[in-house]
Amino acid sequence: MEPPLLALDDVHSGYNHHTIVHQISFHINPGDICSLLGPSGCGKTTTLRAIAGFESVSQGSIKLADTLLSSPKKSIPPEQRKIGMVFQDYALFPHLTVAKNIAFGLPKQASKAATIETLLKLVNLTGYEERYPHELSGGQQQRVALARALAPAPKLLLMDEPFSNLDVDLRRRLSEEVREILKSQGISAILVTHDQEEAFSFSDKVGVMKDGKLLQWDTPYNLYHEPRSHFVANFIGQGHFIRGNAISPESVATELGELTGNRSYNWVVGTPIEVLLRPDDVIEAPDSPIKAEVVQKVFKGAMTHYHLRLPTGSIVESLIPSHHNYEVGEQIGIKVEADHLVAFSSPTDGNKPSVPL
Template sequence: MNSASTLLSIKNMEIDFPSRDGHGRVTAVKDLNLDLAQGEIGCLLGSSGCGKSTVLRAICGFEPLKTGEIALRDKMVSSQSVHVAPNQRRVGMVFQDFALFPHLTVLQNIAFGLKDLPAQKRSSVAMEWLKRVSLSDKAQAYPHELSGGQQQRVALARAMAPEPDLILLDEPFSSLDIELRERLASEMRDILKANNITALLVTHDQYEAFAIADKVGVMSGGQVIQWDIPYELYHKPVNRYVADFIGRGVFIKGIVQSNNKVKIELGELELERDHSKDIGKEIDVLLRADDIQHDDNSPMQAEVVRKTFRGADFLYTLKLSSGTEIYAFVPSHHDHAIGEKIGIQLGIDHIVTFQD
């Protein structure tokens, strides 16, 4: 039995489709499990084709399950023998393109989903939700008169106005400018949290996922590999795929030492668990861009191979003397030329290692 606070529960979900050649079927989602508590924001994060949008469609009721089950507030809505109609699930949806009606005002767009209410009540409820997303001054505007971020807030208000149990968001920031996405993700999180809305979104952008979600599931090949809080995903990835997918980093070779340290090209690092049985063995050490610090006085040198200006900092690609390339975030007032050698040092607080 689920906890009383569990709003969405997915158990052992599998979904398949007919293959393109018409012979057999292809598995899109495999043995997927996750729980979302009331008021929690979850995110399925993965590259295109990993199955994340299929999961949303199944929760909505648009995709049948091959095996497993979906429950909302402890009520079964999908299984091999149960299928509650989409309009009976109390699930709201925000689409990639926001799907606003261009011929209706902002207020009319929000009121559209409130057909069960009397006409006068519809308008007042819609206006209340416009206030909650800080757009009450745009009630009589049309969608084309709004910015992308404002359109997004209207779409969110329209989805929330009928007070569904769950809001689903399908790549909600993909049509917006890159520099706006993180800020708007934070704004959306504030709105959802202020209204105690439970939500699940899908995205391919980890920075969006971290800006909005309480729990993130990294997906690959139709499976959730790790469902966790963002901090744990970053610092305690369960396998190489998650470690490689989250953050900007590289694996470099290290040799386990007798003092429970690992020796890499840049020095020795303290291992966090007992490796006394692995002395002399080779392991892979994950070095992310924030593990490398720029230090003009350091005798350790690396050559600048590439650099990307990010405003407050540069993302440098640096080549070590062995030819191995690593990443480093460096404050943007340290503007070094391609080919220049700069001093670096290790600044690792938490070491992530993997053995074959």
């Protein structure tokens, strides 16, 4: 079995004797593209900076392949780690041309011109060698920053919210292009972002962080469908929790009827339960006795995204084909169709996840 490219083991890190991240452990394999995702201040950038060598490690270790990069007793300088970095503000030298910006990190060698030519072609900027950063668009500047980071052939690329200064459409297109470039070159990368759509579309694995801790490191699919904590379930995707009570290891009685999953949980009958319902779990059912009031609607072409208020005041969301057009204030018949339940013990019961047996 191939060893991981990068491994963090019980990492504690921060600055000015103040620990920001605690007990961070994960690994990435060669060729993996990953993201650290979470709200502002959760510690994702501190984790990235610790990997890069800009922050010290007070406990645990960081290894790149077989090389120990950081521990309480050892720290390899950032420039010796064979790790590339792409920053939010691009960090290009304004007085240097595109070619010279890319060449900045290269050793003095005869093949430098050939390397620059190859990288320009890779990032689709052939012919821009003699332009200066101020003569480029934001997306072009970010491509130059990527080419410069790739120039020394790093083993790992770190990206700190590199697309956040771009408009939405360009951001999406560029993130797709960068992923294709990295995959084509077999380069592993870690992206820091607070945008879950970006993290999901960009990454093979995503780590969700909160208050300096890594809550779950998993595939985008598993984070959405198999969240391990109430926070991850609520943070990832869209949806709302409704309350109920366990009536069997597989079922919960709720105001939307008895909801049954495809597995057994470790809850006791009668336990207060919260069930997460995504918009795709709540479907239109005109003949259903359960009605909900339209409180908000967003037209999305083939589908309309409805926010619906249940008789108890609880809110759920639903995606309904747009040829059925309901107005705000109108009642809709609904039912739940969920392959499995994303359910947790209610906060009054310790807010502990209900684990499938």
